[in-house]
Amino acid sequence: xxxxxxxxxxxxxxxxxxxxxxxxxxxxxxxxxxxxxxxxxxxxxxxxxxxxxxxxxxxxxxxxxxxxxxxxxxxxxxxxxxxxxxxxxxxxxxxxxxxxxxxxxxxxxxxxxxxxxxxxxxxxxxxxxxxxxxxxxxxxxxxxxxxxxxxxxxxxxxxxxxxxxxxxxxxxxxxxxxxxxxx
Numbered sequence: 001x002x003x004x005x006x007x008x009x010x011x012x013x014x015x016x017x018x019x020x021x022x023x024x025x026x027x028x029x030x031x032x033x034x035x036x037x038x039x040x041x042x043x044x045x046x047x048x049x050x051x052x053x054x055x056x057x058x059x060x061x062x063x064x065x066x067x068x069x070x071x072x073x074x075x076x077x078x079x080x081x082x083x084x085x086x087x088x089x090x091x092x093x094x095x096x097x098x099x100x101x102x103x104x105x106x107x108x109x110x111x112x113x114x115x116x117x118x119x120x121x122x123x124x125x126x127x128x129x130x131x132x133x134x135x136x137x138x139x140x141x142x143x144x145x146x147x148x149x150x151x152x153x154x155x156x157x158x159x160x161x162x163x164x165x166x167x168x169x170x171x172x173x174x175x176x177x178x179x180x181x182x183x
Contacts, residue, residue, distance in 0.1 A: 007074035008175050016064045017176055020057060020099070021154075027053045028151060037140070043115040051110055055119045058103040061096065078170040088160070091153060098150040104128065105143035112136020 008014070027050065034046035043051060080088065110117050111127035112135070118124045129136030164172035 008179050009074060010071060012067055014176055016060055020060045023053055023057050027057060051117055052121055054103040054106050055117060057099060059119060061099045074175060078172055091156060095153050095157060098146055102143055102146050102150055105139040108136045109140035109143055
């Protein structure tokens, strides 16, 4: 049981974390409910939303990297066995990597279809692959497959946070929550 005060992440880090998590959840719901993409599919409706949210997720992750590179991370509140600590570090790195790679693959796939991609619907982004690119089309398949890996890692991340909170009771989850003042 944790008895020392919990050192939390700063507010911008927490906000970026939870906004990214919320957008990722919305993105998966949209991906499951949008129509299948075929040769003549147009980027409208849910597909347009999927493209736009993907760009915002990519932006937030890049901002998180910048923020983290210029701000101190609070020290761990728990001592884990070395193998478990290494697994946690690997999982976090894989999450970050996929939060960048998956949207970029989707962007390249959209570009290969000649679809415009923009940030917030107002800032046009350059194409990542030429229209008709076989590689860009193939990246669409990789985008879908790696999105499933991203989902699995996110579920593992959530499960680990809940394990720390409810089983180990070590304060790990509280580091990413706003501090609660006790009366």
